[in-house]
Amino acid sequence: LYLQALDLRKRLQGDNHHHVANSLNNLALLYKFTGRYNEAKPLFEQALAICEQTLGVGHPNTMTIRGNYAIFLREIYR
Template identity: 70%
Template structure:
């Protein structure tokens, strides 16, 4: 989901990317925990997306 969200972001399909980032982050937090490196990567990618899409 994270990788697909990154692809959507790069093609400016922002609304689709945002949904996938949110879902990926929720799944990672629930299954891996908030401090897991994968969760932190997804969170960082989502934050980067938010700066890009809404700035």
């Protein structure tokens, strides 16, 4: 379902919309929780880049995704 939502949002809103970033973040979290770390990392990075570009570094959505990515990195590199 996350993949379908991501595909639909990309088609309707374009690849660099902040809603696409939210879908990427959600899919990355799913991959993280299921141990698919190699697949999660680039999704977090892409989501963060989109939010920083479209919303700015201080936007709450950007900060949430940055926090999720930071937690992910701490967990996989300890």
